[in-house]
Amino acid sequence: MSDLTRRNFLGTTAAATATIVWNNPLFAATTPDPDGPWDMVAVRNGEADTMYHAGIAALGGMKSFVKSGQTVVVKPNIAWDKPPEIPANTNPDLVRAIVKDCLAAGAAKVIVFDHTCHNWQKSYPNSGIEQAVKDAGGEMAPANLESHYREVELKGAKTVTKALVHKHLLDCDVLINVPILKHHGGAKLSLCMKNLMGVVWDRRFFHKNGLDQGIADLCFLPKKPDLNIIDAYRILRKNGPQGRAPEDGELTKYQMIGTDMVALDAAAAKLFGLAQEKVGYIGIANQMGAGQSDLSKVKIKRVTL
C-alpha cells in the first residue's frame, strides 16, 4: 500500500531528513544523535536560552532548518503590554538566542513581529523582545496596519478558509513559531496553533465563528511553521492570556521543540496539567490530520539539564 498515511508520511519525512542531515557536510559539526531523528525534543531545568541550545542541538542544529541567505520569520507572542515578570509574552532571552542562532546559521534576515492585542508600540518594547531582537541583529516589523496583510486561502481549513495574513510570513523562507505556554480564558491554553492567530489581521472572526475550529484551521496556512519552540520557562497559570501580576506565573523551566504543532501542544497541555480533551483545538487539529496528538506515537527526546 502506498497510501500517504500519517505514519508513512512522518516516517518518510524523518528518514529523508535524517539522510540529508547525515550526508550533508554542512552538518558535520553537530554530533549526530545515534537514537535520532526525533519528532520532539523536550528540555528542562535550564535557562531559556541554554534549554534552547540543548534542544536545537538534538535536532541537528539550526542549520538543518535555516540555509544560507534565507529570510527567517520568528513569531513569538508579543500580544500584551506586560513586563517579562508576568509571562504574557514569549521569553525575550529565548527570542534573542533564536534570532542569533538563525543569523549564525546564515540567515540573510530575521524578522520578528506579532499582531498585538495591546498597543504594539508598548508591547514590543515593554515585553523586552524589541531590545532582545535588536541585540541579536534581527529586525522588528510592524503589524498594525491592514496593508501589512495579504489575503490567502487556507486549503483544508473548515471555517477560516480565507484570511488576511501578514506579508512577511507569506514571503519568508523559514517560519519559526515561538509561543509561550499560557492559561487562556477562552481557548483554555495558548500554544503553538493559538500563537498563529497573531499573523492574521481579523482576530474577531475566530471568536465569532468557533474559536477552537478557527485555531485548528491555522495548521493550514499556506506557510506552515518549519520549527516550533514552546517557551515554558515561565508559564502563565491563571488570568490568561494577559495575566494580572507576577503571581499568575510559575517558574517551570521547560521547553519543547519540534515540527509538529499538534504534538507539541498536546505535550504542553500535559505539562500544564490539563487533559488534552479539554483543549478543543488539539483534538480538532488531530482529526483534521494536521498532526499527531497521541504522544505515544511521537518520538520524544527528553533532556534534563
Next chain:
Amino acid sequence: MSAHSYRRLRIAVGALVLAFCTLAFADVPDWISAPAARIGLWFQFTPSLLSLTQGIGWLSLGCLAVLALTLLVGRVYCSMLCPLGILMDLSAWLAGRTGRNRKLPYKPGKTTIRIAAVAICTVGLALGTAVPLGLLDPYSIFGKIVTATIRPLAGWTNQLISQTGLTQPYDFSPVAWATAGVALGLLALIVITAIFRGRLWCNTACPVGAILGFFSKFSLFRLHISSSQCVACSLCERTCPAQCIDFKNHRIDHSRCIMCLNCVTSCKRNGIHLTTGKLDRGLQSAPTSEPIPHLQSSIHDPLAKPLPRRAILGASLAIPAAALAEKHQGNGPGNGKGRGNASGQGIGGGQAQGHGNGHGNGHDPKYSCSGPNRLTQFNKTPSLPPGAKSLRHFQSHCTACQLCVANCPEQVLRPSITKHGLAGFLQPYQDFEVSFCSFNCSNCSDVCPTGAIQPLTIEDRQHVQTGVAQLFRSRCVVKTEGTSCGACAEHCPTGAVHMVPWKNGLTIPEVDPDLCVGCGGCEFICPVRPDKAIIVVGHTTHQKAKLPELGDQNTVRKIEEEFPF
C-alpha cells in the same frame, strides 16, 4: 529695542509658537511628550485660566503672566503667543503676496459684540458647559483645526512613507468627518476675515481679545502718535491689522491694538512711539487735539464712545468666576445633572436576565436585554477619559481643544458629535469601536491644559472606574453558538471580566463590577454583532475600582521525577 528688531522678534516667536502648537496637535509619532506639551502651552490664556480656577499648580500660572505682560506692554499675547492670531497674520501675509494690496482703514470698535462674546462664554460656563468658550477661544479653535485636518494628513503621510521601511507606521484614529467639517468651517472663517479684515475676529468674537483688550487700555507702555511728527500720510492706519488707528485724530484704540508695531515701522517720520501711559496722557493734553484742518470734517472719535469700563471688567472677571461657581456647584449635592443614566445604579443593580450567576449582569432596569429598549453600544452613556471626575466637571471645563485626542496613544479618545449632547459638542469620549483605554497610561490627564481631565498618576488611573462592563449572556457567542470565545476576558486588565465553567466543557464570561475600571477592552474585542454582548456603560460620576491584592512573585515548580509526557 527698535521697532524693527521687535518686529523680527515677534515674527520669530510667532513662528515658533505656531510650529510648536501645530506639532503638538499633529504629533502622530509622539515626538512631544505630554509634559513637554503642557510646558509649551503654558501661556495659552484660556486653558491656563480654567486650570487656575481649579488651582492646578504652577502650570496654571501662565494666564497671570500674560495678564502681567498685557498690563506692561499691551496685547503682546495676541501678536506673538496666540497660535490662531499668528495663523491669521500668516494668511493675510500670504494673501498680500499675491499682489493685491488690501487696505485696512480705521473702523470703530465693536464693543457690544466683544462684551457679548465674553458674556456668551460666561453664561455657558455658568450653565455648566465650556462649549461656547471652546468655539470662540483662539487656542481651542486652533487645536480643533489642526487635529481634524493636519493630523490625519500627517498620519496618512507617515503610513505612506512607512511602506518604504524608512519609518514606523504610527496609529492614528480614524478621521472624525463632522469634526473636520466644523474645523474647516472655522478655518475658512478665520482665514477669510484675516485676509479682508485683518484681526477683526480678535476684536469681535474672541473672548481673550476682549479681556486682554480691557487690560491693555491700562498698560504701562502704549503706542502714541506724535502730532508734531504726523503729516497725516495714513500709512500707519493702512498697515494696522486691528484697524484701530484713527490717524486723522492721532488716536489709537489701545483696547484693540495687538502690539504688532506695524504702524511704528510704517511711519516714515518716526512719529509713533511706545511710551508710558503717563507720558501718553501728557502728550494728549498738549495741543495734539488740534486736528489737522482739512480733516476737521471727519467727526469719528473713538473716545467719544469709550469702552464701558465697568462692563468689560465685569465680563473679564466673569469667566473665572463662572468656572469657580460651577466648581462649587459641582461639589454640592446636585451632582450628575440632567442626563438620566444608569451608571450609578449599574453596579449590582437589577439582574439582567435571570441566569444564575451572582453578580455582574446588573443594569438599568429601564433598559432590557432585548427588544426596542435594549441597551447597546450605540445608546449607552459614553465613557469620559479617566481623570474627568464627572460629566459636570468635565463639560464645564473642557474647551474641546483636542489635545488629549491627539495625545492618546490608544486613539480611544474621539470628539463627540452627539454622544455628549449639545452641551458636550466636540468634547472627547472613549470610542470603544476604535480602541480601548490602556491600563498603564494617564497621558490624557497629563496633557490636559484646562484641568477638565485632572492629573492622575498611572497608579491612580488604575483605581478609577470610568464606567462598568455589562454583560448580556443571551447575546454571547458561547451561549448562542455553543463555541468557546473568551475574547472579553482576554482583554480585561483586572480580571473583572473572567471566564467561569459552563455547559459542555465551555467557559462563559462573568463580570465582577467592583474590579472593573471601564477600560472598554471587552467591548472593543467582543465579536458579536450588531449588538455586542458586553458593553461598558460610562459613569456620569467616576467611581473607585477595587484593586485586588496581587503578589509580585512567580511560584516556582519543583522539577518532577519524570517528564509529565
